[in-house]
Structure formats: C-alpha cells, structure tokens
Amino acid sequence: MKKLLITGASGFLGYNLAQKFKDKWEVIGTYHLHSAHISGITPVKIDLTKFNDLKTLFKETRPAAVIHTAAISDPNFCQENQNTSYLINTEAAVNIAGFCSDLDVPCLFTSTDLVFDGLNPPYSEEDEPSPLNKYGEHKMLAEIGMKNRCASVVVCRMPLMFGRSGSTASSFLQPLLRRMRSGAAVNLFVDEFRTPLSGKNAAEGLMIALEKLPDIVHFGGLERISRYEFGKLAMEIFNLQNANLNPCKQQDIQMPAPRPRDVSLTNEKAMQMGFRPEPIKASLERLKFAF
Numbered sequence: 403m404k405k406l407l408i409t410g411a412s413g414f415l416g417y418n419l420a421q422k423f424k425d426k427w428e429v430i431g432t433y434h435l436h437s438a439h440i441s442g443i444t445p446v447k448i449d450l451t452k453f454n455d456l457k458t459l460f461k462e463t464r465p466a467a468v469i470h471t472a473a474i475s476d477p478n479f480c481q482e483n484q485n486t487s488y489l490i491n492t493e494a495a496v497n498i499a500g501f502c503s504d505l506d507v508p509c510l511f512t513s514t515d516l517v518f519d520g521l522n523p524p525y526s527e528e529d530e531p532s533p534l535n536k537y538g539e540h541k542m543l544a545e546i547g548m549k550n551r552c553a554s555v556v557v558c559r560m561p562l563m564f565g566r567s568g569s570t571a572s573s574f575l576q577p578l579l580r581r582m583r584s585g586a587a588v589n590l591f592v593d594e595f596r597t598p599l600s601g602k603n604a605a606e607g608l609m610i611a612l613e614k615l616p617d618i619v620h621f622g623g624l625e626r627i628s629r630y631e632f633g634k635l636a637m638e639i640f641n642l643q644n645a646n647l648n649p650c651k652q653q654d655i656q657m658p659a660p661r662p663r664d665v666s667l668t669n670e671k672a673m674q675m676g677f678r679p680e681p682i683k684a685s686l687e688r689l690k691f692a693f
C-alpha cells in the first residue's frame with residue numbers, strides 16, 4: 403500500500419480521515435500534545451512548527467500523498483495568540499507544501515469557510531477571500547503560500563463540521579450535547595449561518611479530492627442553517643426535551659474574534675466530482691447511537 407501522511411490525526415477531522423483511508427493506504431498520522439492511538443495507523447509525535455523535525459519526518463516517511471489538517475482552529479485563541487496561530491496555521495503549512503514539492507506528491511490542505519467575511523454568501527471557489535479574523539487570515543495566507551510552493555496543493559475549504567472523534571478531540575456537537583443534557587442555558591445564534599457537514603462526509607469528500615486533484619474545492623453541506631436551528635434539530639433527534647436553548651444574536655455575545663454572519667459554502671463543484679453529503683438530519687440520526 404502507498405503511504406499517506408495525515409497531519410493532525412489526533413484531531414477531529416484527522417480521526418475521521420484515518421478511519422476512511424486506513425484500509426486503502428498505509429496511514430502515518432501525526433499528533434502533537436494528544437497521543438493518537440488509532441488502530442491501523444502509525445502515530446508520530448511531532449511539533450510541525452519545528453522545521454528540522456518536519457524535514458526529518460518527510461525524509462523518514464517519504465509519503466506518496468499528504469493531507470494537512472493540523473491547525474489551531476479556535477478563532478478566539480488565534481485572535482489572542484497571533485504569533486502561535488501564524489506559526490502553525492501559515493508557516494508550517496507552507497513548509498509542508500515545500501516538502502511535498504520536493505517529493506513531487508499531492509498535498510491536500512483543509513482550509514476553512516472563515517476565509518470569507520460572510521457578507522455575500524453562498525461562497526464558491528471563484529469568490530475572493532476576505533477574512534474577518536486572524537484565524538481566517540492565517541488560513542488564507544497558507545492557501546496562497548502553499549500554492550506558491552507546490553503546484554499539486556489542493557485547497558479544500560471545509561465548513562463547520564460535526565460528528566464522531568477519537569478520545570483526543572471533539573467537534574462542536576459533543577460539548578453542545580453535554581450542555582443540552584445538563585439543562586444549563588445554551589446560547590445559540592439565530593443570525594449566524596453555516597453549511598455544516600459530518601466528519602464522515604468530510605472524509606469522503608477529501609478522498610474524492612485526492613483522486614481528482616482539483617486546484618481548489620468547497621465542501622459545503624446540503625443545508626444552510628443557523629446555530630439555533632442546528633441546536634433545535636439536535637434537541638429533537640437526541641430526544642433532549644429538557645434542553646434549555648436560548649436564541650440570541652451575535653451582537654449579544656462579545657468574543658475576541660469577529661464572527662462572520664453567513665459563510666455558507668457552495669458544493670456544486672464537489673458534487674460534480676462525485677461528492678454526496680447527507681442531509682444534517684440523516685447525519686444526526688446516524689450519530690444518535692454514537693453519543
């Protein structure tokens with residue numbers, strides 16, 4: 403089997419990718435602070451911001467393809483720790499593209515809907531990035547820098563994702579369900595919209611991207627939905643009658659990072675490539691027995 407290097411295997415998406423790819427590829431999965439024990443993959447501990455360690459990783463593993471998911475993806479943390487964010491979200495990503503270029507292998511980069519300002523949704527691959535916060539800006543700079551370093555970089559812009567994870571990570575769904583089960587008030591925006599996608603569907607999309615190798619592709623889910631509507635759906639499907647959902651507006655809650663209102667992504671190009679995401683309801687029904 404050919405070797406696939408997945409960075410961030412201890413993360414939410416990395417876990418889902420490892421599940422999807424490990425039967426067809428020899429998967430090497432990196433982790434940093436959270437030891438990733440995913441059966442069927444080879445874990446490697448590394449700080450990807452250390453250039454010499456990265457060089458050694460590529461020299462020793464010589465992957466046939468790379469999926470770079472490792473990142474710090476909390477916009478508020480990135481806003482308050484801009485140097486840390488830049489080092490992993492931009493610089494490490496560009497260095498990884500450089501090593502992929504040296505080996506002449508494809509490199510998928512999981513970017514984000516947050517490269518857009520949310521004023522002109524839905525966003526297609528033709529739309530120009532216009533990030534509102536540092537996280538979005540650093541991911542945008544990574545997209546540009548990686549493409550400059552390596553022609554075979556595939557920019558995969560991902561929407562808000564939810565679903566199963568290994569023990570070392572979580573999506574936004576797990577803490578949402580915990581809080582809903584506790585009966586504590588859950589503030590959810592009625593004026594913030596996304597096109598969410600399950601981790602399983604995201605991994606399926608990225609597998610298609612690795613086969614087709616487009617320059618850039620958006621993996622929007624099937625539906626545009628507010629955070630509050632998502633909470634109501636989860637409440638119904640997980641049968642959480644006592645959940646205390648509190649509809650609120652973005653302006654009601656101050657956070658370090660500015661938040662775009664609607665960064666819905668299109669998926670026409672991905673669908674033409676064979677991407678077939680489930681409706682959110684179907685994904686949640688499937689996950690009902692996992693949590």
Ligand SMILES: NC(=O)c1ccc[n+]([C@@H]2O[C@H](COP(=O)([O-])OP(=O)(O)OC[C@H]3O[C@@H](n4cnc5c(N)ncnc54)[C@H](OP(=O)(O)O)[C@@H]3O)[C@@H](O)[C@H]2O)c1
Nearest residue numbers: 410412413414415434435436449450471472473514562563
């Ligand atoms: N989750 C979403 O809804 C969403 C939406 C759009 C785009 N994305 C993008 O999708 C990708 C995956 O997101 P995710 O939710 O799976 O993230 P996550 O669960 O927070 O996982 C992040 C991963 O990055 C690793 N990492 C962080 N700093 C590192 C460093 N200095 N050296 C090596 N590894 C490091 C972490 O390792 P340790 O935990 O072991 O330290 C972890 O494996 C990211 O590129 C993100 O920008 C995510």
